[in-house]
Amino acid sequence: MSKQCTIDLACENISKHFTAFTAVDNVSFTIPKGSFFSILGPSGCGKTTLLRMLAGFESPSSGDILIKQQSMLDVPPNKRPVNMVFQHLALFPTMNIEQNIGYGLRRQGVAKAEIAERVTAVLARVGLAGSGKKRVEQLSGGQRQRIALARCLVLNPTLLLLDEPLGALDLKLREQMKIELKLLQKEFGTTFVYITHDQSEALVMSDQIAVMNKGKFEQVGTPHQLYYEPETAFVAGFVGDSNRWHGTITSIDDACLMLKTDDGLSFRAKVAAEQKLEVGATLEVFVRPEAINVSRTAYSDDDNQLSCTVQTLLFDGANSQIIAIEPNSGGKITVLMPQTSEFVNLTMGDELFLNWSATQTLGFLVEPENRDSAVGA
C-alpha cells in the first residue's frame, strides 16, 4: 500500500484520436512522487496532446488517467490537482506579479492576509522577493519564468506540468534556467512533468525520460539509460549526437558482428542478443562522436581502428568536431575533437587513427517493412 501511494500519476493505455490521425497511441506510464519526469520527442510526436490530457484540456479517446489513484477523466481542469506552466507562460498582462500569483489562491477562497503572506513567501523562494508590485512586462525572461513557476507552486499541486517553457529564452539563460528549474523542483519536492524537444534539457534535469515518437513511447528510462543503452534506433538517433549508417552484416562470430556500411566503412559491433541476426541482414548503426578515441599514432587495443584523414574541422569551442574520411573506401565519420595540446594544430589532410570498442557500436535490425521509412529518415 505504501508503495502504491508513492505513485503520483498513472496513465493506463491512453489514446487520443483526431479525425485524421492518432496523436497519442496507447501510452501507459507511472510517475513516482517527487520526481522530474520528461517527455522528449520531436515536434508533432503527440507530447503536447498528452500533456493537455493530463491538464484536462483534452479528453483521451480511451484509457484512464489516475492521479493519486483517483481517475481524472470526469474532473474538469479547474478541479484537478494539476497546474501547468504554459509554453509562453501566460502570465496575465492585466495583473501585476502579486495578483498573478494570488489568482489561484483567490480561487480557493484563501483569506486576503494569508494570500499576501503566501505570495511573499513564494516570491522569496524563487528569489524575486519584493517584486510583487511590478508589472509583467517589467520583468526579464528568466524572471517571468520563475513567476510562472511560483504562480503554480504556491497552490501546492500534486503535479506540475511544463510545456517547453524554456523554448523562448536565449541560449545562456536557458542553460542557467535548466539548473534553476532542477533546484526548484528538488526544493519544492513537487512532481514535474516536463515536455521538450530539446534533449539536453531533458538529460540535464530529469530523473526519468520518456522518448516519444509518432504517438508512442519508444523508451522510458533514466537519462543514463537512454544515452548508453538506447533500445530503439529512434532513441539512439534522437538522444545525443551520433554517426549514423545503414550497414550490412558481413560475418558473425560468437562475440562480434562484422559490419560494412553503405558508404564503405567496415567495423565490429556487439548487438543486443534478442535480435535475430544473420549474414546479409541490414542494421541501422550508431557510433557516438564522443565515444571514439582519436589519436595521431596507431594502436590496436580496441576492437575497431580506422585510419582516416581529416576532411573538415567544425569549430564550436568545446564541441568542435572533426569529419574524417577513410581514404580507401571514401566512408565518412564524425568524431569529437579532443582539446588536448596534441590536436591544437590539427589541419585538413592530417592522418588520424580512430578507435572504439565494439560495445560502443549500437546496431538495430531494420525490419523489412520499416526499411523504407528508416532509410528515408
Next chain:
Amino acid sequence: MGNLGANARLKLGLWLLLMPLGLWLLLLIILPHFELLIFSITDPEDGAFTFEFYSEFFTEPLYWRTFLRTAVMSILATVLTLIIAFPVSFYIAKMLKGRSKGIVFAMCLIPFWVSELVRTFGWMILLRESGVISNFLQFSGLAAGPVELLYTDATIMLGLVYSSMLFMVVPLVSTLDSLDDSYIEAGYDLGGTNWNVIREIVIPHAVPGIVSGCIIVFMLSLGNYLTPVLLGGKDSLWFTEQIYTQFITRFNWEQGSAFGLMLLLLSSLIVWLGLKATGQSFTKTMG
C-alpha cells in the same frame, strides 16, 4: 546641403499625404461647426452677439428634458447592446474556428448591407397593429384584439440596440481575437470557474474594445434620427428631432445651431465622464 534638400522633400511629402485628411477635417467638420457657432451666437435681427439661444436650452424644460431623456435612453441602449454583443463576440472570436467563424461573423454583417430605413421598416412590419406579431398573437388566441407594439420607448430601445449591434460586435471580436487561448486555459488551470475567467481575464483584456464599442454605439444612438422617429412616433421626443424641427419646421436656424453644438458638447462631456469613471483614457482605447 543635399541632406537639407532631402529633408525639405520629406516634409513636402508628409504634407501631401496629410492633405486629404486635412481637407476632410476642414471642409466637413471644422467649417460647418464654425458656421453653426456663428449662427448660434448672432442675433438674426441686428447681427449683434447674443447668448439667448443657449439660455433658451436651459430655461425651456422641454428642451433640456428631451436632451436628458435622449442621453439616458442612449446610455441604456449602449449597456444593453454591450450585454447582448459580448457573448456573441466571445462565441465568434473564441469558440468558433476557421470557416464557421467567418460565416457567423458575416451573418452579423449582412443585415447592415440593407439601408437603415429598410431595416426599420422591417421592424414596423413586424410590430405594427396589423403586423406579423399582432396577427400571430390573435391567431394563437393569446390576444383578443389587434396589439399595437409600435410607438413605445421599448420599441425605440429595440431599434437602437438592433441598429448598433454591429458597431459593438466588430471591436469586441477584434480585441477578443487577440486574447491568446493560453490565458483562458491558464485561468481554468489555476482553479478558476467560468465566471472567474470572464471576470478576471477576458473582460480586463477586452476593455479597450468595450470602451471603443460603447463610445461608437452611444454617439450613434444619441445622434440617431430615423429609428426614434419611425419606431417611436410622435411621442419619441428625441433630441435630434428638436434640431430637425428648429431647422426645417420653424426655420429657426439660430436655435437649431445652438442645439447642434449643445449636442456635441454634452455628448463629449458624457463620453469624457464615462472614460473617467472607468479609469480609461481616450488615447489608450484608440491606440
